[in-house]
Amino acid sequence: MTDDIDQPTNAPEDQSPKRAGFVALIGEPNAGKSTLLNRMVGAKVSIVTHKVQTTRSRIRGVCMAGRSQIVFVDTPGLFRPRRRLDRAMVAAAWGGAADADIIVLLIEAHRGATEGVKAIVDSLKDKIPRGTKVALAINKIDKIKAENLLRLTESMNEAFPFARTFMISAERGYGIDTLRDWLAEEVPQGEWFYPEDQIADLPMRMIAAEMTREKLTLRMHEELPYQLTVETENWEDRKDGSTRIDQVIYVARDGHKGIILGAGGETIKVIGQQARAEIATFLERPVHLFLQVKVRPNWLEEKERYSEMGLDFKDGD
Numbered sequence: 001m002t003d004d005i006d007q008p009t010n011a012p013e014d015q016s017p018k019r020a021g022f023v024a025l026i027g028e029p030n031a032g033k034s035t036l037l038n039r040m041v042g043a044k045v046s047i048v049t050h051k052v053q054t055t056r057s058r059i060r061g062v063c064m065a066g067r068s069q070i071v072f073v074d075t076p077g078l079f080r081p082r083r084r085l086d087r088a089m090v091a092a093a094w095g096g097a098a099d100a101d102i103i104v105l106l107i108e109a110h111r112g113a114t115e116g117v118k119a120i121v122d123s124l125k126d127k128i129p130r131g132t133k134v135a136l137a138i139n140k141i142d143k144i145k146a147e148n149l150l151r152l153t154e155s156m157n158e159a160f161p162f163a164r165t166f167m168i169s170a171e172r173g174y175g176i177d178t179l180r181d182w183l184a185e186e187v188p189q190g191e192w193f194y195p196e197d198q199i200a201d202l203p204m205r206m207i208a209a210e211m212t213r214e215k216l217t218l219r220m221h222e223e224l225p226y227q228l229t230v231e232t233e234n235w236e237d238r239k240d241g242s243t244r245i246d247q248v249i250y251v252a253r254d255g256h257k258g259i260i261l262g263a264g265g266e267t268i269k270v271i272g273q274q275a276r277a278e279i280a281t282f283l284e285r286p287v288h289l290f291l292q293v294k295v296r297p298n299w300l301e302e303k304e305r306y307s308e309m310g311l312d313f314k315d316g317d
């Protein structure tokens, strides 16, 4: 947790209705989605890097703002697909956006309405269910003059009926509270998706699961069963400064289990070592990682049920 972020807390006497909803951050690679997400959630949720296209999956962060729970769907940068993987990433990005209650399109102030931004705006018109609110967040305002900002705001709003336009600097923290407060008011009324006391751990659990899934992908290539999810079931920060993490790799068929275990358990051992090393580097503390492979034949049905409810808590898209 960073301590410079002022997360609103729940006043005990506040009896206003609870709200909860999904917010998708979309934008070109490098627009600042991860930086914004980290700011809003107040934890290191996605890994920010200078390289483009680093966000590999729909990692979510959760932020409480008063009586509202905002669940962020972080999407890969939207860009013109070239390779097969790229197309899958773009599909995942739109998948996240289509499930969302609110979409925030993040653009870079100094780059303006690039061809990529125009392409995203065109897709917004086609692909987003009617009634989904779309806000524009012009990021990196620290990089340009105010007069250019007004021109950009006008031209963007001529191109698309944005519900609101925000001017922010994700890196410096300008305008973030205003955006968060607006999201808190606009998400639908309803029960929270996650218990409040699990929110702090949730991003770390997801990141650790994602790291293991990445090692599986690298190691197994084409052999990797399509229907596969990794979940962090247990997380224990020990007094000696280490962390014990138990993860389950769920597969749909018995045969898949054998593939992941490998001869004499060799494959899963290597995957476990690699994942452990990466998680330990990320957490900056020693990690004991325990992996299990389980068969969950109804995995696909469950996934469909979740997505019908507008939820998708599982990895492995």
Ligand SMILES: Nc1nc2c(ncn2[C@@H]2O[C@H](COP(=O)(O)OP(=O)(O)OP(=O)(O)O)[C@@H](O)[C@H]2O)c(=O)[nH]1
Pocket: 027, 028, 029, 030, 031, 032, 033, 034, 035, 036, 047, 048, 049, 050, 051, 052, 053, 054, 055, 075, 076, 077, 078, 139, 140, 141, 142, 143, 168, 169, 170, 171, 172
């Ligand atoms: N000057 C300035 N730089 C910013 C701001 N917000 C983000 N950046 C920088 O922009 C770069 C990209 O930020 P990311 O948050 O990784 O962008 P992203 O949209 O998540 O990128 P992908 O994962 O590739 O989709 C990083 O070097 C950030 O430090 C800002 O408000 N001002």
